[in-house]
Amino acid sequence: MWYTIIFVVIVAILLKNIFTEVKTASVQSADTPEVVEEGKFTPKTLAKYNGKDDKRIFIAVKGRVFDVTAGAAFYGPGGPYENFSGRDASRGLAKNSFELDCLTPLDKPIDTLSDLTKEEVESLENWEEHFENKYRVVGVLENEQPDEKI
Ligand code: HEM
Structure with a gap:
């Protein structure tokens, strides 16, 4: 039982970190100048x-x-x-x-x-x-x- 709870908490923390990184990356790209297409x-x-x-x-x-x-x-x-x-x-x-x-x-x-x-x-x-x-x-x-x- 405890193992399951610990496992769920670890997965939740990992997912939160991944989503925070994705959000930060998209904010940064919005600040950079427009991409010049080929x-x-x-x-x-x-x-x-x-x-x-x-x-x-x-x-x-x-x-x-x-x-x-x-x-x-x-x-x-x-x-x-x-x-x-x-x-x-x-x-x-x-x-x-x-x-x-x-x-x-x-x-x-x-x-x-x-x-x-x-x-x-x-x-x-x-x-x-x-x-x-x-x-x-x-x-x-x-x-x-x-x-x-x-
Ligand atoms: C006065 C003598 C020169 C010295 C001491 C010198 C030195 C250097 C050094 C240390 C690098 C960096 C190499 C690396 O680690 O990637 C470099 C790159 C370069 N050099 Fe020179 N260089 C000289 C002359 C020239 C000349 C005459 C040209 C003209 C075409 C030239 C064009 C380049 C280019 C295009 C790069 C590559 C830069 C890049 O990677 O975008 N160099 N040079």
């Missing part, structure tokens, strides 16, 4: 995800957009690779350079990367793998359509 970005619409205009940080690598917010120490304001945030980082990753001249101006078509050397292509592929293993893809980078231009 989507299409142009160089200009990607630009705001730079950790300043929007707290999230996205970067594009070979046409795919990664959410690198978890790496804010690298890409956030004041970080060593902040130039990449909100931008297509492909050329910089290929050439191992975070200099501004590796970034395509926002009003120019997406870099085709057609002039990269074999070594640079390999370097870019290695970085791509790094991002795939570490971050979530949130969309693709596409050129702005002529009718989207202001």
Whole structure:
């Protein structure tokens, strides 16, 4: 008899703990910014995800957009690779350079990367793998359509 009562009490406590955790988690997710569904970005619409205009940080690598917010120490304001945030980082990753001249101006078509050397292509592929293993893809980078231009 006592064993049954103790067993029921333990189960009740465990269930209460589980439900409290679920509730806390849902409150937290309500506070976080809206989730960006997999989507299409142009160089200009990607630009705001730079950790300043929007707290999230996205970067594009070979046409795919990664959410690198978890790496804010690298890409956030004041970080060593902040130039990449909100931008297509492909050329910089290929050439191992975070200099501004590796970034395509926002009003120019997406870099085709057609002039990269074999070594640079390999370097870019290695970085791509790094991002795939570490971050979530949130969309693709596409050129702005002529009718989207202001
Ligand atoms: C000045 C020489 C550099 C030093 C000392 C350095 C140092 C580092 C260190 C310590 C990490 C962290 C590695 C880890 O534990 O995950 C890192 C990551 C990284 N570095 Fe560098 N780095 C240098 C140059 C560069 C350059 C020129 C680039 C340009 C492409 C670059 C791009 C990156 C990227 C993309 C990451 C990955 C960050 C992430 O995981 O999101 N680094 N670097």
